[in-house]
Amino acid sequence: MPRLLLAALLLITAPAAAQTIPAMPATDAAIASPLRTYALRLKPGQDLRRELLAFAQAHNLRAACILTGVGSLTTATLRLANQEGPTVYQGHFEIVSLVGTLSVNGSHLHLSVADSTGRTLGGHLLDGNSIYTTAELVIGELPALDFRRETDPTFGYQELVVRPATAAPAGAPGQQPAPVKKRRK
Secondary structure, three states, X not given: OHHHHHHHHHHHHHHHHHHOOOOOOHHHOOOOOOOEXXXXXXXXXXXXXXXXXXXXXXXXXXXXXXXXXXXXXXXXXXXOOOOOOOEEEEEEEEXXXXXXXXXXXXXXXXXXXEOOOOOEEEEEEOOOOEEEEEEEEEXXXXXXXXXXXXXXXXXXXXXXXXXXXXXXXXXXXXXXXXXXXXXXX
């Protein structure tokens, strides 16, 4: 009986508790967007980063993200934390995580890979990541947004700036075609 009473109390108070979550400060306000998804597979020998950037260009992606990415590599090229240049690893690696933002205005992608012993490495995704058997990717486009890279004075790096998208011309990639009216016979 006490468990039933507790469950009923939780159900009654849950909606009120959900409404009391404090709002984010105006300086950190998030901008909402619908989500359009793309699924693709990369094949052996293709370069993971180059193909992602080419996909962004081909589809004029102004604000997108990697929703999921799995597969395998024979070469992993990463910029490790607090390092200036690339570190290149040769062998067979499983992609265990691929995340980041993707835009024709600048992308920021991170990759984690595991070797045959389970040792995991991760860092900034650079050119030079060669697909071994496959890379299975799902990309999410946020058509109401525009991702930009601007210098942040804190450290001097090009960091993400999120803006509302400007209206795209009719027929631009990512736009839905106008509905076709059927003629009566």
